[in-house]
Amino acid sequence: MPQFLSTTDPGFEAAFRAFLARKREVDEDVDAAVADIIADVRARGDRALIDLTARFDRVTLTSHTLRVPDAEIDALAARVPEAERKALTLAAERIRAYHDRQMPDDALWEDEAGVTLGWRWRPVAAAGLYVPGGTAAYPSSVLMNAIPAKVAGVGRLVVTVPAPGGVLNPLVMLACRIAGVDEIWRIGGAQAIAALAYGTESLAPVDVITGPGNAWVAAAKRRVFGHVGIDMIAGPSEILVIADRHNEPGWVALDLLSQAEHDPTAQAILLTDDPAFGRAVAATVELKLPGLPRRDIAAAAWRDFGAVIVTRSLGEAAQLADRIAPEHLELLVAEPEALAARISHAGAMFLGPWTPEAIGDYVAGPNHVLPTARTARFSSGLSVMPFLKRTTVTRLTPDAMARLGPAAEHLARAERLDAHGLSVRARLDALNLDAPA
Amino acid sequence: MPQFLSTTDPGFEAAFRAFLARKREVDEDVDAAVADIIADVRARGDRALIDLTARFDRVTLTSHTLRVPDAEIDALAARVPEAERKALTLAAERIRAYHDRQMPDDALWEDEAGVTLGWRWRPVAAAGLYVPGGTAAYPSSVLMNAIPAKVAGVGRLVVTVPAPGGVLNPLVMLACRIAGVDEIWRIGGAQAIAALAYGTESLAPVDVITGPGNAWVAAAKRRVFGHVGIDMIAGPSEILVIADRHNEPGWVALDLLSQAEHDPTAQAILLTDDPAFGRAVAATVELKLPGLPRRDIAAAAWRDFGAVIVTRSLGEAAQLADRIAPEHLELLVAEPEALAARISHAGAMFLGPWTPEAIGDYVAGPNHVLPTARTARFSSGLSVMPFLKRTTVTRLTPDAMARLGPAAEHLARAERLDAHGLSVRARLDALNLDAPA
Structure with a gap:
């Protein structure tokens, strides 16, 4: 059972503070090993990539097979069934249309002192996108990272994706094709990040690296930060739902579970002004859990990090939402725009009962790479901006x-x-x- | 003497690569000590700040004197002579006007599928600005960091500035007043960064930390990155001047020296298509050096990291400029706009002979906090953006x-x-x- 709190509890403030401060990420101490891997790739280039890939991914590569040839990409992509291809194409079109609107304008003006002032935006020359391997290879993430880079005008977009046991995911290959990825390399882990940041004999270095990854990838991104740009170090996924009693408990339960199923350290929170509704949603979650293939993951996340918090009013819920600064925020209330206006800190907002967060993961258009772990207080989801830089101009x-x-x-x-x-x-x-x- | 290169030299490419790869920053290994300081401030709060300030700044403070009272700020600011006050006010007005134009727009639209999409920008709730103490306390840097935060709408702007021996700089106090800083704390070093990031009993934590500092401050900013936002870790200053023969060698020499005087690891580079002009500028630098109060610093920087590179053409100079990706770029040529259009990577451009970089340090309007060490390949100068974050909206x-x-x-x-x-x-x-x- 998740945590049940009510703002009228005498100990609420202390309990809420403890809840906020709760650490969800496991610190894996891989930093020293990652430093060694980066040094190895810098020193031995392709040879290090080949050795490390043999060790970690059980694949024997040569300088000639590190990169996936176009024909292999196309053959894999061709295996994707028509329905998935259409869905991926629709998603890509919508993501592209949304990110097109983010492109900032150049400016140039002369002020009253006769000074010409302005700025110009230019894309980075090359970007690298890390794509996890195995079951965590999500084609939707490829689109969400690659399309903003291409919309920004990045000339060379490089994907690294480990191929454990030699296996590449056809949907990921198709997503790369649809998004306009220029190169795909079958390498992963800290060695892939090192190769992207510093280059090897065969892989030219990039300027910015984005994309999700495990503790090794995160540690490597931290280490190369400053030498290249990075987007963020994302933590486990989160959803906060604010819902009044007029919602269908089943919809809310599934929305909560759609984040809980990501990871045992994912977090799903319901804020409601009606205790009976809160209990009904929690009961429905328990009811739906056994039917999910990822029930063990979702149950652990819901039990360990889930919460139902009953507030005196929706306004009070908005105040708590700002303290939580959630990655995803669903506002399932009669006037979601009005409630949204009272909340400052959230990565993405989903307004009204017809906008489950899963729509945003795939086809709405806004980016699904979003700030976690309360970082929405100061940071934003992925956009075209990390792939652009501004030069100021004075004359x-x-x-x-x-x-x-x-x-x-x-x-x-x-x-x-x-x-x-x-x-x-x-x-x-x-x-x-x-x-x- | 600085390095002299010509693109027609047989060994040019190798020499230029070696020049680019040259490390200018000294790695001071303070990371372990900084980790201890941060842990101490998190554990002991004000008490740790008081102890560390006594040790590092030789000042005895109490919980009541950690913060500089308004009356003390005003008394110090009142000491600034009228001419400096006027100059600072003019600078602040121009910086504010420039950064006002950077404010991004919110957007909301309905697309052809009937989806309401958009985004909203909101300021962070609180920002911290680190100001170095002693001679490196530059009022211009206070304006360049504080004004974008206030333009972005940051409600609470906190300055930390060490007061070694108890001394605070009146110009810095005045700059804080002009920029609208809300709180000033007389603490510095890694302990100030820790207090800003995690808070103490008396100092409430902030969401974003900007501002320059020494190796301890830089290491602390790296460590708190992710818990709060940071702007960048800036390295030693740089200038690249592209000048044709129709320039006054004295002007170019002084422009180069204005960066060289910052730091013994600062870098000043001249690219010219005329070898005789290059020699004349170098000779003029030697002539002007002895007259500078900071001659030892400037001479070391010019000798160790300076360069005059003769190119076949201005177009070739533009290509080299992109490989250097300089912090500051002066284009002292007949058609600077046309040359600027051929260069992608630079923090700030200064066009034509009447725009010395020092104008940009103080009064032009664009920010003087700019990417160094080739990071203009992927990053931008300070702006309102680090003080804002975007929430995407879907319905x-x-x-x-x-x-x-x-x-x-x-x-x-x-x-x-x-x-x-x-x-x-x-x-x-x-x-x-x-x-x-």
Whole structure:
């Protein structure tokens, strides 16, 4: 059974704080091993990739088979049944349309001092996308990472995906094709991240690395952060549902379970202003659990990290939601827009009973790579932005220099950076403007 | 003497690669000590801050004097002479005007499938700005960090600044006042970063931490990254000047020196298509060095990391600039806009001879916190964005569910996430839509 709390309980604040502070991630101490793997790939390049892949994925590769040839990709992709192909194509179109709208504009203007100012956005030259292998190889994640990169204009998009036992997932290959991935390499783990960040003889390095992965991949992403850009280190998935009594308990129970089934450390929380409704949803979860293929995972997540919290009002639920700062937030209330306006911190919001979060995982269009573990307080889901960077632009005329130069000279002096001041002074002298007293 | 290279040298490519790969940062191994400090502040709160400040800054504080009272801030700020006050005010106005234009728009639309989609931007609730103490306490940096936070709408902006020997810089206090900083705490080092990230009894935690600092501060920012947002870990400053022969060598020499004087590991590079002009600039640098108060720093930087590279053409210079991906790029050529269009990777561009980089450090308006060490390949200068986060919004009507639900159900099945599929199926059943075969 999950935790049951009510904001009218005398000990609620302490219990809620303890609930918020609860650690869901297991610290696997792989950092030293990951450092060794990165050093090995930097030192021995392809040879290290081949050795590490033989050890971890039980696949024997050569410099020529590290990369998956186009013909192999196409042959695998061709095996995907028509219904899945159509669904994936629809998803890709919708994701592309949504992310197209995120593209920021360049700007250039002249201000009242005669200074031309602005900025320009340019894509990174190359991006790498880590795709987990085995059962966690989700084609939807390929689309969610690859399409924003391509919309941003990234010229070279590289996928690494481990092929344990030599097996590649046809749906993942098709998703790469649909999204416009340029290269696919059958490598995984920290060695793949190292190869993407530093390059090898055959794999040219990239500038940004995104995509989910296990503890080894996360530790490697942390280590290469700064040398290349990374998106985020995502934690276990979460859903917060705020629902009033007018909902179908079965729908809410399934929405909670759709996150719980991801991982034993996933978190599903219901906030409701009606205790009877809260009990009905919890009872329905128990009823539906045995029928799920992933029942053991979902039951563990629901038992260990799930919660039903009864609030005095929906407004109070909104306040708690901001303290939770959930990855996914469903607002199953009569006026979801009004409630949404009262909540600042959430990765993605799903409004009304006809918008289960699973729609957002696949076909709605917004990205499903979202901030977890309360990081929605300060960070955003994946978008075109990590694949773009801004260059600011400034141009002064002699007249603008005459107007702004003296202030710059004063501040340079105050900061005791004389060459800064002199570089301005040289221009002011040419304009016959006196130095300040 | 700095390095002299010419692209026509037979060994140029190897020499240029070695130059690019050269490490300028010293790895100070403070990580273990920083981990201890963070643990101490988390465990002992104010008491740890008081003890560590006594040890590192030789100042005895109490829980009541950790924070600088408003009266003390105002008294210090009042000491700033009128000319500096005016210059700082002008700088603040221009920085505010520039960053105002960066504010991203919210969006909400209904697409052809009847899905309401969009996103909302909200500021983080609280931000912390680290300001170094002593001579490195630059009021311009306070403006460059604090103003974007306030433009973004951050409600609570906290400055930490060490006061070695008890001394606070009046210009820094004035800059805080002008920028609208809400709290100032006289703490520094890793202990200040820990207090900002985790809070103490008297200092409430923040969501995002920005600002420059020494190796201890950088290591602490790395360690709290993920628990809070951070802007970047900045390295030593850099300037790349592309100049043709029609420039005044003295101006170019001073522009190069204005970066070299920052730090012995700063980097100043000149690319020119005219070898005689390159020699003239280098000679002028030597001539001007002895007159600078910071001559030892500037001379070391110029000698150890400076370079003059002669290219066959300005186009070739643009190609090299992209490989360098400089923090600051001056284009001192007849048609700087045309050359700028050929360069993708730079933190900030300064166009034409009347735009020395020092103008951008103080009063131009764009941010002077910029990506160093080739990270302009994938990252941008400071802006309002690190102080904002995006929440995506989705709302389906029953009709939109009927149109999108089946594809989501297919993909959930393909990924073997049954509860995902069932949460969609529950809605489709209510619409009397059959399950797929």
